[in-house]
Amino acid sequence: MRVASRFAIAVHVLSLLGTDEEQALHTSDEMAGSIGVNPVVVRNVTGMLRRAGLVRTQQGVPGTRLARPPAEIRLLDVYRAVEDDAELFAVHPRPNAGCPVGANIQATLERVFGEAQQAMEARLGETTIAQVVQNLRAAPRAGACGTLLPEAASGN
Amino acid sequence: MRVASRFAIAVHVLSLLGTDEEQALHTSDEMAGSIGVNPVVVRNVTGMLRRAGLVRTQQGVPGTRLARPPAEIRLLDVYRAVEDDAELFAVHPRPNAGCPVGANIQATLERVFGEAQQAMEARLGETTIAQVVQNLRAAPRAGACGTLLPEAASGN
DNA sequence: CCTCCTTGTAATTATTTTCCTTACAAGGGA
DNA sequence: TCCCTTGTAAGGAAAATAATTACAAGGAGG
Numbered sequence: 001m002r003v004a005s006r007f008a009i010a011v012h013v014l015s016l017l018g019t020d021e022e023q024a025l026h027t028s029d030e031m032a033g034s035i036g037v038n039p040v041v042v043r044n045v046t047g048m049l050r051r052a053g054l055v056r057t058q059q060g061v062p063g064t065r066l067a068r069p070p071a072e073i074r075l076l077d078v079y080r081a082v083e084d085d086a087e088l089f090a091v092h093p094r095p096n097a098g099c100p101v102g103a104n105i106q107a108t109l110e111r112v113f114g115e116a117q118q119a120m121e122a123r124l125g126e127t128t129i130a131q132v133v134q135n136l137r138a139a140p141r142a143g144a145c146g147t148l149l150p151e152a153a154s155g156n
Numbered sequence: 157m158r159v160a161s162r163f164a165i166a167v168h169v170l171s172l173l174g175t176d177e178e179q180a181l182h183t184s185d186e187m188a189g190s191i192g193v194n195p196v197v198v199r200n201v202t203g204m205l206r207r208a209g210l211v212r213t214q215q216g217v218p219g220t221r222l223a224r225p226p227a228e229i230r231l232l233d234v235y236r237a238v239e240d241d242a243e244l245f246a247v248h249p250r251p252n253a254g255c256p257v258g259a260n261i262q263a264t265l266e267r268v269f270g271e272a273q274q275a276m277e278a279r280l281g282e283t284t285i286a287q288v289v290q291n292l293r294a295a296p297r298a299g300a301c302g303t304l305l306p307e308a309a310s311g312n
Numbered sequence: 313c314c315t316c317c318t319t320g321t322a323a324t325t326a327t328t329t330t331c332c333t334t335a336c337a338a339g340g341g342a
Numbered sequence: 343t344c345c346c347t348t349g350t351a352a353g354g355a356a357a358a359t360a361a362t363t364a365c366a367a368g369g370a371g372g
Contacts, residue, residue: 027319028318043321060320
């Protein structure tokens with residue numbers, strides 16, 4: 001459990017928007033019911049997605065909609081939208097500069113860790129929201145998200 | 157900053173052990189001086205590395221040494237030793253099962269996120285401690301780790 | 313114009329992780 | 343036996359994450 005669940009929530013939001021393009025009205029309350037979190041969390045995530053140009057929202061106007069087709073939204077775009085430029089690996093901050101290892105370990109680790117993170121991000125770049133939606137449809141279950149009970153968000 | 161710096165510390169430890177195989181005596185205090193952390197942290201990390209079969213330590217006997225050559229220790233081995241089977245990505249725990257998206261999102265996310273994590277781990281599997289040590293030597297600086305002042309760990 | 317609904321965002325609190333430190337038992341070597 | 347080490351539990355500080363409250367900003371419809 002390292003990458004904040006904000007990323008998973010963002011993918012969930014985009015999946016909701018991508019399942020029925022332009023059809024249903026997706027408010028933060030409605031989506032919060034499907035995700036199981038507080039509506040404010042959804043609004044914070046949609047705000048990040050909006051600043052990244054992935055969705056369109058407007059203050060005062062109910063609903064969130066995709067800014068482009070699901071096939072053109074890669075999970076990497078979503079990741080960067082909600083995680084910004086966060087480093088995946090932490091490096092200890094105070095190695096001893098008087099030691100040959102300590103003096104150079106940070107630069108070396110940043111390089112090696114950066115390569116690993118790039119590999120992860122490259123994989124995220126190969127999957128789109130459209131593929132996620134297709135995967136969700138492959139194992140569908142009945143129910144409508146718009147008729148959720150509020151308790152769904154707080155109940156355990 | 158998601159993966160705990162424990163991983164970076166573990167790589168640092170193994171780099172120290174790998175720079176001068178079998179030569180110097182590497183106690184937890186001495187390594188803690190190079191890393192800039194409390195010796196207990198080092199002992200906890202070496203304990204995990206020992207249980208993973210990467211180093212040899214013995215209660216009562218000073219020093220830690222590698223259990224196999226640096227070229228045969230991949231960063232992936234180190235990662236697994238200190239992070240165990242931790243999931244890199246968090247998934248929101250309470251999606252609404254009554255919604256088609258909410259009912260299937262967890263399985264889908266676990267698959268997609270798992271692929272991304274695998275890509276990252278695969279990259280870690282391509283780098284060895286020997287390579288890290290070689291990289292450290294490419295930009296050496298004077299100094300000896302064994303003569304460190306204790307303040308190095310707490311000072312800023 | 314006014315009311316009602318929404319979104320946007322700041323601020324607070326709670327919960328969980330991570331990190332640092334103290335303390336001490338366990339154990340080998342001189 | 344003494345002195346050093348490692349191993350580990352336990353406490354607490356600090357940071358990150360999550361959940362919630364509160365309210366300003368703003369469009370839609372009457």
